Amino acid sequence: MNFRSGLLNLPNLLTLGRIAAIPLLVFFLFFDGPRASFWAAIIFSVAAITDWLDGWLARKWEVVTVLGKFLDPLADKLIVMAALIMLIPHDRVPAWAVFLILAREMIVTGLRSIASSEGVVIAASDLGKYKTIFQMVAIIGLLLHYDYYWLFGLRWELFHADMHHFGIFFFYIALMLTVWSGADYLFKFFKVIARK
Numbered sequence: 001m002n003f004r005s006g007l008l009n010l011p012n013l014l015t016l017g018r019i020a021a022i023p024l025l026v027f028f029l030f031f032d033g034p035r036a037s038f039w040a041a042i043i044f045s046v047a048a049i050t051d052w053l054d055g056w057l058a059r060k061w062e063v064v065t066v067l068g069k070f071l072d073p074l075a076d077k078l079i080v081m082a083a084l085i086m087l088i089p090h091d092r093v094p095a096w097a098v099f100l101i102l103a104r105e106m107i108v109t110g111l112r113s114i115a116s117s118e119g120v121v122i123a124a125s126d127l128g129k130y131k132t133i134f135q136m137v138a139i140i141g142l143l144l145h146y147d148y149y150w151l152f153g154l155r156w157e158l159f160h161a162d163m164h165h166f167g168i169f170f171f172y173i174a175l176m177l178t179v180w181s182g183a184d185y186l187f188k189f190f191k192v193i194a195r196k
Helices: 010-029 034-061 066-087 095-117 126-144 163-195
Strands: 147-149 160-162
Touching: 010 034, 010 066, 034 066, 034 126, 066 095, 066 126, 095 163, 126 163, 160 163
Parallel strands: none
Antiparallel strands: 147 160
16 A cells, blocks of 8 residues: 555544544543543544644645545544543533633634635634644643652652643643634634625
């Protein structure tokens, strides 16, 4: 099989792998404990790495496909939504904040569809990229959640990390960037549509 061409090229397979990982992530998040949380964080981290890798490979090998353009953002949104929704019952994220994030994603996706049907392309801003980076870091921290001692388990305060506080700090930065980038996209959309 040639992984550089066709619908099932390596970037698309990595994206499909990200989608396939969602049920496994959800399974571990049904349990509340350090071990299940650790494995959920590992799955999400691997998914985050493949998100970067599939885009990089697609550009490098020049195998950007219509299927890839559809699947890549879908996979990102699904795994982020799954993680955030599953974290609500564990009291690791506020439900209202998750609602805002999901509402922004749905609104922007809807606006993109309308713009595309009108033959309009609205360039993505760097805000969206920063939002995604902070979101990924925040979710990994929130999935880990518990206190960790990073030097071979030695309980020295110098090597102590409260992953929930780490995650929630980045989560609120991501939330601010989510709202800001959503408002920015809304402004650009109405500005472009008004010209037509």
